[in-house]
Amino acid sequence: MPFGLGFGETVIIFAVFLLLFGAKRLPELASGMGKGIRDFKRALNGLDENSIQANAEQNYLQATPAAAQVPAAAPAAAAPVATAETEKAAQ
Numbered sequence: 001m002p003f004g005l006g007f008g009e010t011v012i013i014f015a016v017f018l019l020l021f022g023a024k025r026l027p028e029l030a031s032g033m034g035k036g037i038r039d040f041k042r043a044l045n046g047l048d049e050n051s052i053q054a055n056a057e058q059n060y061l062q063a064t065p066a067a068a069q070v071p072a073a074a075p076a077a078a079a080p081v082a083t084a085e086t087e088k089a090a091q
Helices: 007-021 026-045 049-068 084-090
Strands: none
Touching (some): 007 026
């Protein structure tokens, strides 16, 4: 178990948290901690919200022209029509 805690100690700690904060508040606390950890990791890597949005916009702009350029069907070539002049030229 994490931090050298056994299963029993982990259950007791969770039960204390449940009594202190209630079942409704625990998911909110967990999501807040997750967001805080995510922001902390981004700050360590030097990423901020503006650079993330700029990168996403740049990726979108690069991907859009490739998706928009659907190759058009080539026009069907007209079958050659045999005329009197082409028959004379072929002989």
